[in-house]
Amino acid sequence: MQTKVSSDPSRYDQKLELILRASARIFAEKSYHSTSMRDISRATGVSLAGLYHYCKSKEELLFLIQDHCFGRVLQRLEERLQSESDPIARLRIFIDNHLSFFAANMAEMKVLSHEANSLTGERQRKVNAIKRRYVDLLEGLLKEAAPEEPAVERSAASYMLFGMMNWIYNWYDPAGAIDPDRLAELIARTFIGGFAEARSTVHGG
Amino acid sequence: MQTKVSSDPSRYDQKLELILRASARIFAEKSYHSTSMRDISRATGVSLAGLYHYCKSKEELLFLIQDHCFGRVLQRLEERLQSESDPIARLRIFIDNHLSFFAANMAEMKVLSHEANSLTGERQRKVNAIKRRYVDLLEGLLKEAAPEEPAVERSAASYMLFGMMNWIYNWYDPAGAIDPDRLAELIARTFIGGFAEARSTVHGG
Numbered sequence: 001m002q003t004k005v006s007s008d009p010s011r012y013d014q015k016l017e018l019i020l021r022a023s024a025r026i027f028a029e030k031s032y033h034s035t036s037m038r039d040i041s042r043a044t045g046v047s048l049a050g051l052y053h054y055c056k057s058k059e060e061l062l063f064l065i066q067d068h069c070f071g072r073v074l075q076r077l078e079e080r081l082q083s084e085s086d087p088i089a090r091l092r093i094f095i096d097n098h099l100s101f102f103a104a105n106m107a108e109m110k111v112l113s114h115e116a117n118s119l120t121g122e123r124q125r126k127v128n129a130i131k132r133r134y135v136d137l138l139e140g141l142l143k144e145a146a147p148e149e150p151a152v153e154r155s156a157a158s159y160m161l162f163g164m165m166n167w168i169y170n171w172y173d174p175a176g177a178i179d180p181d182r183l184a185e186l187i188a189r190t191f192i193g194g195f196a197e198a199r200s201t202v203h204g205g
Numbered sequence: 206m207q208t209k210v211s212s213d214p215s216r217y218d219q220k221l222e223l224i225l226r227a228s229a230r231i232f233a234e235k236s237y238h239s240t241s242m243r244d245i246s247r248a249t250g251v252s253l254a255g256l257y258h259y260c261k262s263k264e265e266l267l268f269l270i271q272d273h274c275f276g277r278v279l280q281r282l283e284e285r286l287q288s289e290s291d292p293i294a295r296l297r298i299f300i301d302n303h304l305s306f307f308a309a310n311m312a313e314m315k316v317l318s319h320e321a322n323s324l325t326g327e328r329q330r331k332v333n334a335i336k337r338r339y340v341d342l343l344e345g346l347l348k349e350a351a352p353e354e355p356a357v358e359r360s361a362a363s364y365m366l367f368g369m370m371n372w373i374y375n376w377y378d379p380a381g382a383i384d385p386d387r388l389a390e391l392i393a394r395t396f397i398g399g400f401a402e403a404r405s406t407v408h409g410g
Contacts, residue, residue, distance in 0.1 A: 031236060031238065033236065033238070033239055034238055034239075113375070114319060116375070152382045152383050153383070153391055155382075156383050156388060156391055157391065157395065159372060159373075159375070159376045159377070160369045160372070160391070160392060160395060161369075162372060163368045163369045163370070163371065163372025163373070163375075164365045164366075164368045164369050164372075165368070166368065166372065167364060167365070167367060167368025167369075167371065167372060168364075168368070170318070170321070170364070170368075171364045172364070177357045177360075178357050178358070178361050183361060186358055186361055186362065186365070187365060189399065190362065190365060190395075190396065190399035190400045191395065191399055192399065193398060193399035193400075194394065194395035194396055194397065194398035194399025194400065195395045195398075195399065
């Protein structure tokens with residue numbers, strides 16, 4: 001099926017969105033390196049020439065997937081944090097925001113994880129800058145919520161939390177026995193109860 | 206460099222060990238599908254003919270890596286659990302055993318995770334059976350340590366714990382600021398404090 005490229009900006013965005021979602025699914029299934037632009041053309045029904053109108057290369061596609069995901073999750077987070085000042089509540093918002101986004105975008109999460117080192121040059125630099133901002137934001141929240149923890153523990157704890165949340169692409173079925181809200185709640189109470197609140201409640205501060 | 210195949214069983218095992226370690230490193234770096242037996246021959250200094258003496262195919266290599274890792278971590282765990290009956294202490298042993306093994310075998314852990322679906326047929330069935338036994342063992346420990354949790358939460362919590370521990374191949378440097386014992390302790394107190402002990406200490410029951 002050939003698709004004419006639209007000049008309407010919103011249709012352009014919608015089509016790009018469709019291409020990115022299909023590409024993420026294919027990259028997640030058969031890996032970035034084993035996927036060709038022809039595979040993506042086949043899966044989306046967009047001609048090769050059409051595809052190259054939306055992105056200059058396969059690497060550009062991988063960049064756009066990563067950039068859109070991290071950009072969106074970060075933007076949503078920053079908006080949600082604006083209205084909350086309690087450290088524990090802010091940490092809960094972080095967990096809920098990350099988990100609800102990636103439970104709805106598990107193929108993207110797998111690609112973000114497995115292809116973290118497949119970007120090169122300026123594209124890699126840009127994605128790493130957003131990731132850095134996102135990780136720094138979490139470390140800042142942990143500093144507010146667990147100020148007595150050594151920095152080394154806090155930094156490790158931020159990756160432990162990412163591990164708990166990101167690993168879901170290996171096992172989780174959002175339509176299964178535990179819905180995303182309930183899973184976010186379980187992760188929040190486990191992580192916050194064990195790391196951020198443990199000293200004040202169990203060890204007495 | 207050509208290597209003569211030894212008829213001494215212990216030398217045979219040592220050489221196989223070396224081949225498996227080098228293969229795991231290469232699979233972790235450039236993915237299983239992008240690696241050829243020639244790449245492994247080059248990295249190990251074992252001739253192609255020599256390699257095929259140790260394993261019939263590249264898939265056999267991937268199977269042996271997975272089988273050795275899960276087999277060993279499970280065997281060590283079962284030995285260590287024999288002398289302990291306290292539920293929380295048993296959960297700590299699980300965490301320490303898993304983390305100390307995989308902190309020393311991070312390339313293998315990445316391969317186990319990224320290539321979980323690359324095995325086929327009988328090989329996949331065998332590895333899945335060991336994995337199932339390992340996951341069931343953890344779920345049993347969680348049932349002892351947190352009997353009041355619903356089964357759905359307990360099952361999710363087992364994957365959350367694997368996520369915290371397995372994610373380390375993305376960020377952890379065992380020679381860095383936090384050594385494996387200290388990281389295992391942080392993971393144990395976070396997970397156990399937040400999940401297994403939380404109800405009895407914080408919620409009173």
